Amino acid sequence: MNRAMSGPCAVGIVIVNGPAGSSAAFTDTERLDVVLAFSRGWDTLYTLSDKNSPVRPHLLMMADLRVVTLSIDPATIPAPSTTSPSNADYTSRETPWRAAALQALGYSTGTAGIQAYNQYLLTKSWAVGVTPTSAYVAFVTKYHAAWMAYTHGSSAYQVYQYPWVSASGDFELAGAGGWGTDWQRVVAHETGHIFGAPDEYAASQCSSAQTFGVLGIRNGNCENDTTVPHVPCLMRANTSDVCTFTIQTFGWVDANSDGVLDVAP
Amino acid sequence: MPRFLAILQASDPQLAAGIEAANGRIVAAHEPGVLIIDGDGTTADAVRQLQAVRAVGPVDGSWDVTDLDLDAATADIVGAWNRGYSEEFVAAANLNYRADEPWDFPGGCFHSGIEGDDSSPNPPSMGPPPDSGGDTGGLVASAGDQPQQPGGQPGGDPGTAPPTDDGTTPPEGSPA
Numbered sequence: 210m211n212r213a214m215s216g217p218c219a220v221g222i223v224i225v226n227g228p229a230g231s232s233a234a235f236t237d238t239e240r241l242d243v244v245l246a247f248s249r250g251w252d253t254l255y256t257l258s259d260k261n262s263p264v265r266p267h268l269l270m271m272a273d274l275r276v277v278t279l280s281i282d283p284a285t286i287p288a289p290s291t292t293s294p295s296n297a298d299y300t301s302r303e304t305p306w307r308a309a310a311l312q313a314l315g316y317s318t319g320t321a322g323i324q325a326y327n328q329y330l331l332t333k334s335w336a337v338g339v340t341p342t343s344a345y346v347a348f349v350t351k352y353h354a355a356w357m358a359y360t361h362g363s364s365a366y367q368v369y370q371y372p373w374v375s376a377s378g379d380f381e382l383a384g385a386g387g388w389g390t391d392w393q394r395v396v397a398h399e400t401g402h403i404f405g406a407p408d409e410y411a412a413s414q415c416s417s418a419q420t421f422g423v424l425g426i427r428n429g430n431c432e433n434d435t436t437v438p439h440v441p442c443l444m445r446a447n448t449s450d451v452c453t454f455t456i457q458t459f460g461w462v463d464a465n466s467d468g469v470l471d472v473a474p
Numbered sequence: 475m476p477r478f479l480a481i482l483q484a485s486d487p488q489l490a491a492g493i494e495a496a497n498g499r500i501v502a503a504h505e506p507g508v509l510i511i512d513g514d515g516t517t518a519d520a521v522r523q524l525q526a527v528r529a530v531g532p533v534d535g536s537w538d539v540t541d542l543d544l545d546a547a548t549a550d551i552v553g554a555w556n557r558g559y560s561e562e563f564v565a566a567a568n569l570n571y572r573a574d575e576p577w578d579f580p581g582g583c584f585h586s587g588i589e590g591d592d593s594s595p596n597p598p599s600m601g602p603p604p605d606s607g608g609d610t611g612g613l614v615a616s617a618g619d620q621p622q623q624p625g626g627q628p629g630g631d632p633g634t635a636p637p638t639d640d641g642t643t644p645p646e647g648s649p650a
């Protein structure tokens with residue numbers, strides 16, 4: 210099992226589409242936007258790995274795109290109402306469309322279905338002729354969610370609420386705006402979470418004493434630690450830079466300089 | 475760095491090696507067989523000669539594939555690539571909207587706890603997890619591997635992690 214950001218990683222991108230004509234239905238252009246955001250977000254990580262890893266990590270993202278169209282009326286999913294969503298807020302919004310999407314894909318509802326899909330991604334035959342060593346699922350939807358983008362580390366899945374995360378200008382939900390048409394760095398940031406990297410921005414309530422990733426690296430660029438200077442980092446802000454702590458959390462470390470990453474797949 | 479697309483006509487375990495021999499590297503692979511390749515025009519010419527490759531697009535530019543009679547899934551991937559070169563998208567990308575702004579997701583957008591089978595992320599208000607010696611993220615084990623569960627026990631139902639004393643669930647890899 211590979212828990213570092215290296216080697217081939219399979220990703221199931223599930224576009225959770227609403228009924229035709231509804232507010233949850235994706236247009237063709239929006240569907241392409243989703244694919245483009247993931248491609249560019251992964252490209253950012255690939256470029257960062259080239260620049261920052263002491264040994265090439267052979268990062269290769271492999272995408273299995275699915276579009277499932279549900280009959281659920283988007284009006285039945287409550288709009289987000291707070292910048293501090295509770296567990297119940299997440300559940301009430303995500304569960305209905307996520308469960309239906311998994312069923313439409315032929316899997317059981319809940320995290321068991323996500324796990325099964327991930328196992329499929331790990332074992333299926335890929336056209337590129339490469340066998341992945343890790344996998345996760347990314348749900349992208351126009352149905353409401355409690356927040357615009359988040360990652361479940363332990364269950365290996367992400368949620369992107371497309372209209373919100375890609376919004377610019379005055380568009381806001383629950384008092385927060387999105388990150389614009391080119392929201393690929395949100396994808397890169399959330400993918401960082403999949404590989405164990407923590408948030409570094411103050412609002413995340415991070416602590417520099419916490420440790421993360423396969424190598425147990427502390428969150429040394431956490432903004433809440435006022436005793437140290439902070440540097441630009443993808444896990445801190447909307448930038449394509451990356452800090453030393455995140456580099457190490459990703460597993461881009463060759464401590465003994467033997468030309469092999471310490472946690473190579 | 476230059477990028478180009480390659481559309482496959484067959485699967486080949488030696489494909490990645492063949493592309494590397496042409497000084498290229500695969501950045502991403504989209505099913506049913508579209509590769510985004512890091513490489514220049516010389517690499518693209520060499521990749522075009524590989525047996526598993528049906529067609530190769532221009533370097534850093536949109537690709538007119540109307541003559542290729544592509545299936546819908548492949549056409550979508552190429553369409554997404556081309557959208558990245560559309561005037562509308564390039565203009566929007568050049569705005570670099572909210573560049574360098576800190577992410578403002580309340581409580582963080584990384585939920586590392588073990589949730590119940592149908593539950594959603596742990597509430598951000600639960601606060602940071604204790605020093606766990608390494609939250610290892612959410613990658614799924616290869617077939618045959620046993621995913622590590624809370625308390626270091628392999629396998630098991632991810633929804634069965636007992637709550638900690640304060641009612642929250644423990645972070646992955648921490649003592650249950």
